[in-house]
Amino acid sequence: MWDSEVGGIVCGELEPAHVAAFVRRQCAAEVERVLLDVQPLLGGLESRAVARVQAEAVICQDTVRTFTFVVKRLDGPANRELAMYELLASAGARATPQLVGVHSVSPATSYLFLEWIPTSRWPWAEPALVSHVLEQLAEIHAALSAAPLAGPLGAWDYESELLPSARATLDTLELAVETRQLAGLRRHAAPLRRVVEALPGMRRQLMASGPLGPAVLHGDVHSGNVLIREMTGSRSAVLLDWARARLGSPLEDVSSWLESLAYWEPGVRRQRTSLLRHYLRARGLPPAVVREAYVWYWIAAASNALAGALRYHLQRAMRVGDSSPRRQAEAIRAVRDYLRAIELADLLWRHEVVPEVVMIIKGTHTAGSVAPLDDGQAGIVGTEGLPARGADTAERAEDLADHTRMGDDDDPLAAMFGSDRAYGAQDAAAEVTVALAAGPLEAIVDLPQIGVPQDRIALLHLGDRHPFEAPAVNLAQ
Template sequence: MAVREDMATLIGRLAIEPMEDVSVESKALAGGSEACAVAMVTVRYRNRAGRPQVFRFVMKHLTGRPAREAEVYERLVSVHAVDVAPRLLAVERTGTDGVFLCLEAIRRTGAWPWREIRMGTVLLGRLAEFHRAAEDEAPLVPDWDYEAELQLMAEHSRAALERCRGNDDLSDLARDLPSLNRIVAALPKLRVQLLSEHPFGRRPIHGDVHSGNVLVRRRGGGDSPILLDWGRTRLASPLEDVSSLLQSLGYWEPEWRRRHDTLLAAYLSAFGMDRTLTTSVRAAYWMAGASNVLAGALLYHLGIAADHRQSPSRRRAAGIAARDALRVIRRASAWWG
């Protein structure tokens, strides 16, 4: 993403001291799937004493619905999630629906910190703190008719699984059509029940918690998890965040899957509940997991698995991920009703 000339004023506002001999370098970053572009911006300059200095920040170019992430940061994250999100540096609106979102650049401690269950427990605790702090802050969340979008994505997911009947490589996945049909048909009632489940209810959540959206940084001699990409923040059940994290990391790390119930209980404790996984908590958890699967994950994995333009290894991995997603649907179907 090229840094526009009118960003010079913005960079000047971000500087902590007067700058001379300024040069700006922009490097595109992966991730931020809903953004038009994401870049690491490096600013090199000399201060008044003539010493070379450097500061970096992340710039996201957002348009349309994803541009609401800037409002999420301004209204909600900068107040209730300061310990678990990159610091907001600036928002520059460019037109009727465009925005540049400038965020603190996070230096990660390692590429993959999730072999340690301890860090997962810390992250679940931070999530619980955010969910509790934001309980009464629904007015701070920008509008988004997520329920209508979820229903549409669920119908597309069902159609994609139907097509697997005619695919020799994926026909076995179609055995889960009865469970998927049941959940998709019941989705409006399921969502009403999930969002009224006490004490979780309907409150602001991150909305896209998975291994690709979490970094671990070192601060004050300790490691701290940081959640990225707050563009899917919405009013929903906190269990949607919890299920998304546990299912995502359980796919990659066998220990997370083995310790699944222990980690879920750790979240409940941090949320202020008894650690006991009651029948109602388990049912709500799997309903939340099914919601996540139908929000696009299953459709994405089925699309990759059926696309012969993809490499065999990528198609195989997508097929495994689709099977894992359908396992969640089977669990939800068993609990529903």
């Protein structure tokens, strides 16, 4: 307890005089004394301090006013959260705590005062509330789809931070699989490596492609950052902690919400496609877009994992003896979920987004994907030569489709795992991935790098179902 007359202990980095000044302004009268009960809150990692405050303002001997609110101290770049609350207020966003005041301490430091929303029992076993959060996200994304990001909001270059984070995550996994308890994750290293290599292209297409377009995001949607506000018999979702707000794909918020919740709620995992459809309907989009949105959903989920979450849980899982067996098991479970999402993103990126190349080499059906690399580059990507492991893609696809923790109610791409398309299971199948090269179509494949004489190639063509359209080419002629 802090008393304006006698002092006392408050919360670490919070200066009680600044909090008391805010309370005095709320009273609009002469205040004799201010009492503060300050309780630190978890979360708010971008701010130096966040706490719930219960304040009493003594106006005269027999008049006392009470207030309960949340205070956050923002320093330097963290002031983007204040700019975001102002942007949300100007857009009329409802799914946010009310901004009740700001106290500027210096050009670099401010105190943010927000509505206090009491927590309730775990509400996310109710499907209607899970869907309601998606509706609130859809409303915010639509309202801020063309919002300019200036000042502190526009100063954060998220993309420049993501790739180093992804590379550090790969390094951490490669260390982790050398330990006895995490050696079973070794098979996930190759998909993760491919996703890290492809990440800049994935990010560019995620922002430019798909049915939604870019919007201002919350950037960190999970159950710890969503509360239910209960007023006069009605309940509505409130999104907290906007410190990581930025421009991006709305599917980054959608996948962050559903995948983090699916860790705790099997029903969300089973119904993720129906929930994705619900979000798309809330955005006013037709049912036909769900297949494309589903592909970008998983690429968005992989991006989220590489922003730091996967690395954090890998590090927790490696701390044998520093945490209880239960906590370590939870960390390993989270790691497996993130790696499954990355594996699926890798599969979909290579077989649904980039152009497909099919080669018939002496009766061996070889399927692969053309993936654009740096300008002018061509050659083998992700393989060391020909042939690769037989039917590898089909096996991993089926593993993903059947895995109980990845199962979906009506996966729009489920047919791809059992079809006779190029990446289905075939006799003596091998996978080759090549890169697009600048110049004539005949130069797409650098045959010496593949290591196969040209006279063994019976057919080469680009699939017409992909963005990079071109006529069929027969190099054997």
